[in-house]
Amino acid sequence: MTDLDRVRALFPQVMFHKCLCDALHYGIPQANAIAYDDGRSPPRPTDHERRQDPNREEDTPMAVLDGISLPPRWRITSRLLAGWPIDDDHLLEVWPHGREEDGRIRWLYRLSRGDRMIFSATDITSPARVGLSTGALIIAARTVLSFLTLCPGDTDAEFFDDYTCTQLDWRDQHAEELSIYAQEDACGYCGGPHPSPGCGTG
Numbered sequence: 001m002t003d004l005d006r007v008r009a010l011f012p013q014v015m016f017h018k019c020l021c022d023a024l025h026y027g028i029p030q031a032n033a034i035a036y037d038d039g040r041s042p043p044r045p046t047d048h049e050r051r052q053d054p055n056r057e058e059d060t061p062m063a064v065l066d067g068i069s070l071p072p073r074w075r076i077t078s079r080l081l082a083g084w085p086i087d088d089d090h091l092l093e094v095w096p097h098g099r100e101e102d103g104r105i106r107w108l109y110r111l112s113r114g115d116r117m118i119f120s121a122t123d124i125t126s127p128a129r130v131g132l133s134t135g136a137l138i139i140a141a142r143t144v145l146s147f148l149t150l151c152p153g154d155t156d157a158e159f160f161d162d163y164t165c166t167q168l169d170w171r172d173q174h175a176e177e178l179s180i181y182a183q184e185d186a187c188g189y190c191g192g193p194h195p196s197p198g199c200g201t202g
Helices: 003-010 013-026 047-052 134-148 165-182
Strands: 082-085 090-099 105-113 116-125
Touching: 090 134, 105 134, 116 134, 116 165, 134 165
Parallel strands: none
Antiparallel strands: 082 090, 090 105, 105 116
16 A cells, blocks of 8 residues: 555545645654544644654654655655755755666655755666665665765866756855765764764754
């Protein structure tokens, strides 16, 4: 059963569109989700309230997409992709886009700043014999960001020949700043020895 089917099964048709929007942003509701008689949803806790909750588990994935638990701080986007909010302005969406003949996963990715899409492509693949998992999402996101944050001097000048004006402007203004989240063994959020896309620190 897909996530969409689960939403339909859990909620009456009249509430479907509203609940779908909630599901996409907050994760698929559980069977004991609360709804008021007049169709209103109960108020959701603020980020501060969630951080103060003594029962909160820092390392609990926040959403599940097609059976894959998303890493902490990730969410399901309106395009039904796995979305990593890198910072307050940037969102990186990734999801499998088929497999190569040797079994490697080909990844679709989109990097947006606010409402503006900066990069969108399917030119990144996983190593051979890697299955789809939470860990694979983390590795793919870090790999994608490491390429997108390359700056002049990091690679050959020809690497940027096909960049649009928008992409060149973004590179010059934001790539170096975001590159701290693309390191393999140093988290840009907490400084721990793990990749930033998998960090659960609030």
